[in-house]
Amino acid sequence: MPLRSRITGTGSYTPENVLTNLDLEKKVDTSDEWITERTGIKERRIVGDSETTSDLCLEASKRALQAADVKPADIELIIVATMSGDMPMPSTAALLQKKLHAINAAAFDLNAACSGFLFGLSTADNFIKAGTYRKILLVGADVMSKFIDWQDRSTCVLFGDGAGAVVLESSRGARGVISTHLFTDGNLWDFICLPGGGSQNPPSAKTMKDRLHFVKMKGNETFKVAVRTLEKLVVDTLKKNNLKLSELAMLIPHQANLRIIKATAERLNLPMNKVAINLDRYGNTSSASIPIALDEVVREGRIKKDDYILLEAFGAGLTWASALIKW
Ligand code: COA
Helix, strand or coil: CCEEEEEEEEEEECCCEEEEHHHHHCCCCCCHHHHHHHHCCCEEEECCCCCCHHHHHHHHHHHHHHHHCCCHHHCCEEEEECCCCCCCCCCHHHHHHHHHCCCCCEEEEECCHHHHHHHHHHHHHHHHHCCCCCEEEEEEEEEHHHCCCCCCHHHHCCECEEEEEEEEEEEECCCEEEEEEEEECHHHHHHEECCCCCCCCCCCHHHHHCCCCCCEECHHHHHHHHHHHHHHHHHHHHHHCCCCHHHEEEEEECCCCHHHHHHHHHHHCCCHHHECCCHHHHCECHHHHHHHHHHHHHHCCCCCCCCEEEEEEEECCCEEEEEEEEC
């Protein structure tokens, strides 16, 4: 029997503060109608002033560890997928390791923007298949609210804050992560970027004045690439595993825009009751969106032992990725 990584526990956490579309109407020139029609988002969660990315990671991780019945000290590796960590260094994973008292775990961050959780899943899966680690905590977390321009209506309505976590354990048998598929097209790096604060534009009064420390997005161009790419991604992932679409119990897509998700489902001819949706309540939580959605469908009992589920994501880089899991 092959060595596989199996998700033995899921957990998620979103901040208490709710920001509705009606609240946003008071901040920028937008409307609940525009946001609902163009994105499907009704509200999102926003961290409190002192709440950090590692705080969200901690709560999601505790829930995942409890569900898996695994103690923090038994975790050998922590990967946090994020692009909005507590600070550029040390890693948010190191801060989480401290807060969680996961004293035996090595820890690092990984950044593939909204595809980060699936890049992390692939990394963790390969560590487990290689026999390097047997118990890994993988978290996807982002505090986008601190990195979006609250004066830019084209981006500030889209994002929210949150974290989702899974515990992966090595196991022999048919169940677990079956395959992961990662892609990047750096030529399209400027479709979604946060240009300030790195070595290209180090922080300065000018970068602050030019608002370079906020997310910039070519929304419409990104939308078109996303719809084209995601359908092919799902088809190719199924084909690689000799699986028919009808054998899929659930599709868990990155929650960026309901129109992208619906267009993908329509092109595939996949009924929407097999698609996990939560962006109406959380908006786009970037690296956290897939693990939060996964945690919800698991806790709602919508996926059962031996079900095939497919996870797919798309984000800055541009990056896109998928994972097929036998639950
Ligand atoms: N409220 C009201 N009007 C808004 C608005 C808002 N919040 N944001 C933009 N508009 C306006 C624009 O100014 C534009 O007006 P104009 O026609 O007078 O110039 C109009 O709405 C249409 O803008 P456009 O950007 O073409 O809208 P869209 O239908 O493409 O929807 C997004 C915008 C961002 C919702 C959509 O493009 C999208 O979801 N893109 C992909 C995001 C994504 O997948 N990212 C990857 C993961 S992070």
